[in-house]
Amino acid sequence: MGSLHDLWFILVSVLFVGFFFLEGFDFGVGISTRFLCHNELERRVLINTIGPFWDANEVWLLTGTGAIFAAFPNWYATMLSGYYIPFIIILLALMGRGVAFEFRGKVNNLKWVKTWDWVVFFGSLIPPFVFGLIFTSMFRGMPIDGHMNMHAGFSDIVNVYSVLGGAAVTLLSFLHGLMFVTLRTIGDLQERARKMAKRVIGVIFLVVLAFFAMSAYDTDMFTRRANITIPVFVLIVICNLLAVLFMSKKKDGWAFGMTGAGLALTVAMIFISLFPRVMVSSLKSAYDLTVANASSGDYSLKVMTIAALTLLPFVIGSQIWSYYVFRKRVSHKEPMTY
Template sequence: MADVNNLQLLWFALIGVLFAGFFFLEGFDFGVGMATRFVAKDLPERNQLISTIGPVWDGNEVWLITAGGALFASFPGWYASLFSGFYLILLIILFGLIIRGVSFEFRSKMQTPATRAIWDWTLFIGSLIVPFFFGLMFTSMVKGMPMDAEGNIRATFTDYFNLFSIVGGVAMVLLCFLHGLNYIRLKTIGEVHVRAGVYAKRLYIVLFIGLAAFAGLLYTSTDFFTVHPVSTWSLLALIIVLSILATFGAYKDKEILAFITSGLTLVALVALLFFGLFPRVMVSSISAENSLMISEASSTPYTLKIMSWVSLTFLPIVLGYQTWSYYVFRKRIKKESGVEDSYGG
């Protein structure tokens, strides 16, 4: 802790905020993409769901791009170890983002149901694999990877795919799917609105089982409870409380409450992982001495200072624009691709 200066701490926190913002915003995009194969029963309903995220999905992905750029500039050592050690996982994530992005464009240009179905499936697959492999990567990272003193990771299949990482990936998929269902209820009217509520009420039971499994594996697979017991227990309690509130909102048709709390659950999960990592950025399973620390991975103070001033200048503009875009596209979507003026709920 003493080795971490204020600028390093600031940028470690900002990267956490960027990932949290990404999962809050892009999380419901992933959920809507997955819901196209379950909630929507025909082409007009599928179009209705996609219309809810059509104006915003690409803007939401900017949070991930910014997080990656900030990671590269502020913590090049972390970036190097993470991207080399998780190269294949990140390649799969990139593949999922690409096929998901192009599916929005190509599906509307297909002339036959068969060809359109191909891009509908790529939308679903991309929306599924991205949160799964993000969850798998983050849980593998906090569990610890076989990293030597030079920051090189020489991992085997079981270092990436183990019970903890798979549960983490499934939990992330469930959270994003539920967040998407809550967003659908907030943004649509008609049968998909009702159907999304039915799915959400059923899946929250599964989610609590998944969260219990995740918490148990977090206890046995990481040192979070010994290194940061207060923040770990507090954030786990917060995740449970937020999940209960989201469940209450789903059952009582309080759509705004359900959506906000499901998104904040994702934010709290990211906070849990970042608090547990601190003051490390990469955990070594070989030796604690090989773990990469914030102070070792960061850029120079001058670089961090310049980045801070640039961020302070442009961040309010970006946030203002994104808030305005959500305000413009705030209305509910009908099955016939129309809109209704008020939210209700």
């Protein structure tokens, strides 16, 4: 049964890493609408670059959360109850963003459109930041007692370390989104996205380095599994440096891959550092939630494993197909859905 515990922790990790890689550029595109566009038409173009993908990308979040619920019910109960307000904020932001995509073009009124554009912006900015708060504070340690109840105050969730983690995830998503824009647009908008990415990547890299520096000081990220986390950190640095190189050579596809890899590896670092824990208790290490004490029974894990291995290839295949079908660049000269 222990191997199934480990397998499902890996699967949950992969689902959330996949979510941040895919939904990360969605968030980044939504954020960039306030900084990259000169008019409403260009905002339409940006929104249409992610139009065919954003809802499918969010399925990774639903699946990851569902996997935690089924495979690690104690983790789900402690995390969702302890982070109730942050998760509600994320949910409202995602709901608002989805509604904004659909509603912004329904009325030919400038005030109406601008209102929904701000909803798109904040609906793209808030989730990655709050997710960063949650995952980094969860890894740093929360006041979890021996009954797996979390009694967290504001400063337990929002502190210098978690804010830095939230900023790192948000900025990496923004950079990833800019590179996605270079892949999906043409002309002046594409060039502006490329130039903006070059301008901000240095600052973003410094924020990421600051986050890892504080992780080394404030957590056991680089001591508990140093044989894995240190090489992964080196890979993150290499990915960011390669992104700069590919941007300078206008190899947008490779640059997009590197920014996505940097974001995905940053999220993966948290899960790698957590294992075999799933939530760290700041009260006593004996109160940590682990893959063993937070998991479902043997039979449940076996059934879930069979179902996942059977269905997952079809889900991944359908999403790959959708990206292939909608691979064409978006232009204001052609009909747009949003």
